[in-house]
Amino acid sequence: MSAVLKPSESTPKKRNYGKFNLHGVMQAPVTPLKDDFSFDPDGFEKMVEFHVRNKAPAIAWPHHKAESLNLSIAERKLGAEIAVRTVNRRVPVSIFVGTLSEEDSLDLARHAQKIGADMILTISPYCRRPSQEEIFDSIVRIATHTDLPMLTYNSPWRNGEGVEFTADLVRRLIERLPNYIGMKDASFHSEKFVEISRVALNMRPGFAIIQGVEHLLAAYPLGACGSFSSSGAIAPNLCNRFFAAMEAEDWKTAKECQFTILQMYRMFKEQYPSSLKGAMINMGRPVGPTRPPLPTATKERVEFLRAQLEKLGVLQTEPHGW
Numbered sequence: 001m002s003a004v005l006k007p008s009e010s011t012p013k014k015r016n017y018g019k020f021n022l023h024g025v026m027q028a029p030v031t032p033l034k035d036d037f038s039f040d041p042d043g044f045e046k047m048v049e050f051h052v053r054n055k056a057p058a059i060a061w062p063h064h065k066a067e068s069l070n071l072s073i074a075e076r077k078l079g080a081e082i083a084v085r086t087v088n089r090r091v092p093v094s095i096f097v098g099t100l101s102e103e104d105s106l107d108l109a110r111h112a113q114k115i116g117a118d119m120i121l122t123i124s125p126y127c128r129r130p131s132q133e134e135i136f137d138s139i140v141r142i143a144t145h146t147d148l149p150m151l152t153y154n155s156p157w158r159n160g161e162g163v164e165f166t167a168d169l170v171r172r173l174i175e176r177l178p179n180y181i182g183m184k185d186a187s188f189h190s191e192k193f194v195e196i197s198r199v200a201l202n203m204r205p206g207f208a209i210i211q212g213v214e215h216l217l218a219a220y221p222l223g224a225c226g227s228f229s230s231s232g233a234i235a236p237n238l239c240n241r242f243f244a245a246m247e248a249e250d251w252k253t254a255k256e257c258q259f260t261i262l263q264m265y266r267m268f269k270e271q272y273p274s275s276l277k278g279a280m281i282n283m284g285r286p287v288g289p290t291r292p293p294l295p296t297a298t299k300e301r302v303e304f305l306r307a308q309l310e311k312l313g314v315l316q317t318e319p320h321g322w
Helices: 041-053 073-087 102-115 132-143 167-176 190-203 216-222 236-247 251-269 274-282 299-311
Strands: 024-027 059-061 093-096 119-123 150-154 180-185 208-211 224-229
Touching (some): 024 059, 024 236, 041 059, 041 073, 073 093, 073 102, 102 132, 132 150, 132 167, 167 180, 167 190, 180 190, 180 224, 190 208, 190 216, 216 224, 216 236, 216 251, 251 274, 251 299, 274 299
Parallel strands (some): 024 224, 119 150, 150 180, 208 224
């Protein structure tokens, strides 16, 4: 890997951290890597610009699909700076600060505010089974370490069943934190999602409930304002058409788009996120290998993905290249 990266020490001008209209199929980019598995700053800048140019309503980085836990803190700071600078306030930028060490999360939260990010996203503590009280305390520590608006990430399937943001925990956090503005929900549990939505939207009507997976159509009528998507890396036109159809209450078109997006999502889930990077090769937007211990898509996998994208009509209808 390359030498330690040193992010900029410059301080941005004071900003007005107001409310943000988070909506639509928002993009959570992957992390481009060079052949030696080092971070590719130029490639990342190019990819962020691609997403904004193709009408991504927000940029969120580095989520798990961006190999966040395989990146160094220096790399994450450098990438955050590139994202904020490249977007240049055209759309909101969210920085994920979840790490194995809470001290590193606090450091990333401070850095996000310093460079002018619009908000942070954090998650329950990794690698153990914290109680609801421990999750509450951890989120409060991070949220009160910055003036930035904060989103939480509900991912019980990743952190273990029972490690989740319940409706009661969301209620307590809203009562405690004026800067708690939304949740990325990847619970895959409709009953719990409905209860969280009911509690949060009654307490804080502007609370942003964002699908962390690609099942937005089912959640949209229940209060979800959008999603953090993988599919936009491949099919931004489809993602934009999907959300526009929901806003127009064109449920036939929305259903057709949703089914296509879900078929892509199932492809990406196998060998995730290397299959997503492999699919990008077929769109003329290569972003390098996946950092070990995650596998890199093989030539055979890339060819399989190409055939599937062509079958779905995606290869023929979406932009190629940067």
